[in-house]
Amino acid sequence: MSELPNRPIKAYGDREGDGMVQLSFVLRIPPSVRAREAAKRFAESHGLDEPLVTTMEEAAEGFSYFVVYGHSKHTVNPGEIEVPEVKTSVMGRDVIEKRIKLLDRKLVVVGACTGSDAHTVGIDAILNYKGISGDKGLESYKGFEAYNLGAQVENDFLIERARAIGADAILVSQVITQRNCHKENGEALIEMLKAQGLREKFICLFGGPRVDHALGLELGFDAGFGPGTKPSDVASYLVDRLCPAYDDEAPH
Amino acid sequence: MSELPNRPIKAYGDREGDGMVQLSFVLRIPPSVRAREAAKRFAESHGLDEPLVTTMEEAAEGFSYFVVYGHSKHTVNPGEIEVPEVKTSVMGRDVIEKRIKLLDRKLVVVGACTGSDAHTVGIDAILNYKGISGDKGLESYKGFEAYNLGAQVENDFLIERARAIGADAILVSQVITQRNCHKENGEALIEMLKAQGLREKFICLFGGPRVDHALGLELGFDAGFGPGTKPSDVASYLVDRLCPAYDDEAPH
């Protein structure tokens, strides 16, 4: 990651440094010459130079929709950005199986989509045999014993099941994010585990389309997984955390 | 125009005050966890709260394209906006003809697309019989004598023709705006007229897709006309400036 430029960069339209960005928004004023000017100033207040209002249309009575292009003054320095990343390098299926074998038992995982969230497609992709984009789910590994509790699962029920089956890891999926309900649901699970003195018993993984590793950590999970996660990413992470390394494998 | 709210307003997503805006841009860094974070910070620097990077794609080697939604902190007060507007209220064809009749001669106009600009569709729409969207061009009025010099016309040639035909008004169209060449071309005409002591002899109108009244004034024209201008707008303006009012017409 060290190849990222360690200097402030601007947005790129078609020339280095032109700063071109595109902005669209609605203001609660009907279209008019003054509304166009208001949109221009509104764009300027975002740091856009020479904003060009390319469209002003009446999106509703008393509302105008605008598209603006402008040269953003702002910069960002990619070199200065520190952001937590899941460190594991993805392993092949054989490596995963081999390392679990060293453990002499199966890895037990339990997953669910919690709260009132009914979006199971994501957790199904990780756990079920079918997997996603050709990457088969944990169920497909000899070394994993995977339980998928489905949708709308309450946190207490999930913990109970995790204990009952002796899970190594709890996998939580949260897709609905309105008013940050995904964060609340996730945090609540961790609190509940802590209150019961169980937090250390499980590796806890958090996932969903609006999730990243930083968010997972923030909520008290061991890791967070976002869009595009493959079952093999998760398998590799778990093996890395739970299984001994074998000799002919490069250390990481 | 007094109905515009005289208080700072935010952008409107689907609730008053949510400030939602959409931003898209390219940064010269390849997609990565850090690039996503860079995009988030870049969006934040524009005053976007809780920016959500909805897309990060490799638009070219070493370039990422981003779409972001976020809650803009910024406001604009439409009530405070003063912007010059062409004051004429648009007249019907009969009123226009009637008022020119009071003058006892035709109004003579000459128009061109100047400099190296070859976009005649706009000036043709204003001058030629055909007009635009059912609104016929100045040529179609009995009261107007319209000369359309076409594209790529040099300023000196335009002035010479205007003098030769005894024009009341000079109409300039500028469509190409790269590096503000439209402003340069427009200003140069006005300077040339001034230098020859002819500025006051003609009403000078400036028009084009990136033109507004303010810009027209800024460059020294009498008025500026932008996208969506109809021939009848221009006819009304000229009549208002050049012809006596008749009695049964409301004053303005």
Next chain:
Amino acid sequence: MATVPLDQAKVDRCRELAASVASDVQSFIDKHTTVGVERTILRALGVDGVDGEGVSVVNRVIDRLHGAKVLGRGACTFIASELRAGAESVQDAAERIAFGDDVDLNPGISKDETEAILAPHVNAALLRIDTARDERSAFRASFPPSPEPHRYVIVATGNIHDDALQAKAAAKAGADVVAVIRATAQSLLDFVPHGATTEGYGGTFATQENFKIIRAATNNASTLYGHYVQQTNYSSGLCMAEIAWMAAVERLDMLLNDAMYGILFRDINMCRTFVDQYVSRRFIARAGIVINTGEDNYLTTADAVEKAHTVLASQFVNEAFAKRAGLKDEQLGLGHAYEIDPGIENSFLLELAQAQLIRQVFPVHPIKWMPPTKFKTGDIFQAHVHDAMFSLVGIATKQSIQLLGMFSEAVHNPMLADRYLSLKATRYVHNTANALGDEIEFKADGIVANRARQVLDEALAMLEEVARDGLWDAIGRGAFGDIKRTRTGGKGYAGVVERSNDYVNPILAALEAWS
């Protein structure tokens, strides 16, 4: 018009099989009632209001009766008994049952007596529904009919007043139908919230007052913009039947209502859902409301190429159930969707095949055409193009109702601008390709024709299996949407009650007697 080859004998056979599937379940339905059904009957009789804790009186009544294990006689029995005992009104009777100390939970009252006592109330209940229906129809008839596909958009701010504003905005931008999406978890609530609501995750609560607010807004918009704006909501979840009744009296035009959606996508118990859907549909039939079924959802959990036939098979089943509840074909907005992976070569042709097949199999049904959702990403520009191709299939195959795709599908519930742009783009596509369906023919042995044949064949094969095993077992196997459910699992099973011999429900009886 461009048609796909259709073996009518196979279609007939599918209908026959679906009929047998539905009849099997119907025999269960006819022997049961649910807490939701009984609450609905109370509402229909005029019971209203909430108690000091904000709990609906209908819930209090039914909970008490259910707690006392006497609900098998039907709530009407108890209302009639209280009226006989001197209650001033149905409302008073209900409140006595709900809160009274000395209510008789084992009244000696015959079915006939109950019916006699309730007769005027039943008539009033039916009149209320009929009046609402006629009012709506008359108002609607005062506008020119909107061309099909009707453009359907959703609003979902969580705040009903904002929703009303958004609904009018959408109407101005050309929407023919406005749906207020429900708050995320409402379908699992075993009660209907009360009053106007301004807070909801992922949508706005369906309440009777909210229905009124939106009806006022859409009627106002109809008048302002000169085209009729239909209102729709969800008759789905644990309060399927209650909401159907609310929609009936509040003059809604359409309802999301499916015989199996709750089972599959909300993990609601099957027995509960089958009974509830039947009663909800009896009200819907009388109210002249168009239903939208939810087969489109299957393609979000199952693959749209491999499992296309499950959509068709399920539509036959939904149709069969709906017929048993008295719905006319003209009320059956069977749902299907444009959910094939857009990266697949010729996916557009496969979508055309499916859309046209369903159009032909259900020729007079107001088919509901749903947009791509699953393969939408946060690249809103690309998503907008994806939706355009969907709209093109919509107009080319003459779908009846088209839920508009939103370019922000993978991002958030649609905002004002998203809806505006979607309506604008859809209007363009529908208009620019208006006669496309009449202009072209499909090659006799091409990709489109063969795909249509294949889907029908597979649906038929599937229905043979479902008919053989019964619907209960088919769902248990994951036949629909790749989702498996068990007969006694899922939410709301406790609210299912076997009808006793003296079960009485004169409202349902009246609805059943109506043609």
Next chain:
Amino acid sequence: MATVPLDQAKVDRCRELAASVASDVQSFIDKHTTVGVERTILRALGVDGVDGEGVSVVNRVIDRLHGAKVLGRGACTFIASELRAGAESVQDAAERIAFGDDVDLNPGISKDETEAILAPHVNAALLRIDTARDERSAFRASFPPSPEPHRYVIVATGNIHDDALQAKAAAKAGADVVAVIRATAQSLLDFVPHGATTEGYGGTFATQENFKIIRAATNNASTLYGHYVQQTNYSSGLCMAEIAWMAAVERLDMLLNDAMYGILFRDINMCRTFVDQYVSRRFIARAGIVINTGEDNYLTTADAVEKAHTVLASQFVNEAFAKRAGLKDEQLGLGHAYEIDPGIENSFLLELAQAQLIRQVFPVHPIKWMPPTKFKTGDIFQAHVHDAMFSLVGIATKQSIQLLGMFSEAVHNPMLADRYLSLKATRYVHNTANALGDEIEFKADGIVANRARQVLDEALAMLEEVARDGLWDAIGRGAFGDIKRTRTGGKGYAGVVERSNDYVNPILAALEAWS
């Protein structure tokens, strides 16, 4: 494949009429040369470089000869005479004519002598073109052929190095063809700028060095991304022929080159343009370059519904001219466009009709399909959908080369992201509807078929008129693009020269002798 009815007799008659139109003009062409043509010949002979003021040597030479009113003998006469007088090389000869004090402007040298002296140089000139052509072909052949329509995008930063970066970016995103748009006013310059350029309004100057830079970038991209990336530029304006030669030796694949575009859209004199286009095309023919004609432009100034037939008529004329310059059908990328007002009902069907008609009339020609531009607005979202419908017609009617629409068309020259998104959307549309054209048929008497018939009929009627009046007068009447031009008006007329009896041009002669 979906076809429109085509009356081949009418098509044949159109070709016949166009041939007579072109022959009439050709008789003028064959008697004239221009400053641009003669400069081209000098370049072909190897004359290069600029003087201290940055003026090209070829311009100095020709200006001098033209000033002396001796250009009617052809530049070759003077080069040969200087070589005979002891010039060391063609370059030296040219510099002597340009700057020398004692140059003989009325040399006593016969045509035969000139030809004999120049023979080795002419051979070298031809070899250079042939080598470049073969090199390009061999490199191209090392990649699998790209499926049609080839996806064509423009880059236009003004800075050739940025353009190179954008070209590679586009190639990675799937572009098959990259055009570097020229700076706004270059076509009116009566000289070709020299060297690499980094400043240009609305585009980048076409220079030989710039061609090299882009060729290196596209060849590099071809290797990196595994598909061949074609390069194109503009052989148009006052230096039409010079640029054609530069493109030939710098291995460009395509050129915008039209027999009438400059006349209509740049107000370049007709006589000048007709002569220049002929000579430019003789080079293009030899170089195996594909031309793109500019009929699409007509629909930006004239109405695309009313004047659709003018596009077709002009294509026949362009074809006829091209044939007279030795071009093969496989080199004729006749241009047309999706420019009908998108608000018109069934405009998509009219576009389908036009696209399919032209596909059938010119079956082996690499037809160039141009996107909507005129009705694009600053609403980039809507514009993106408009482009998608255009791409759909492109794939359905199997156009050969598709210039991709840009959602920012009404805003600015395309930026990196615009191009990326356009390529992404186009790839999707082409792939999802890949076999559409083979899947459907058009109704025999429908909107599409009737429109195609109408356009052909109108084109035929128009060609009858043009043939009757001659092309000069037809253009004078505004037959094409609603634009009127006069025979002696417009830019560059002063650069047209009647050939004298002893005019000699062995390079042109060699090109003409080549089959």
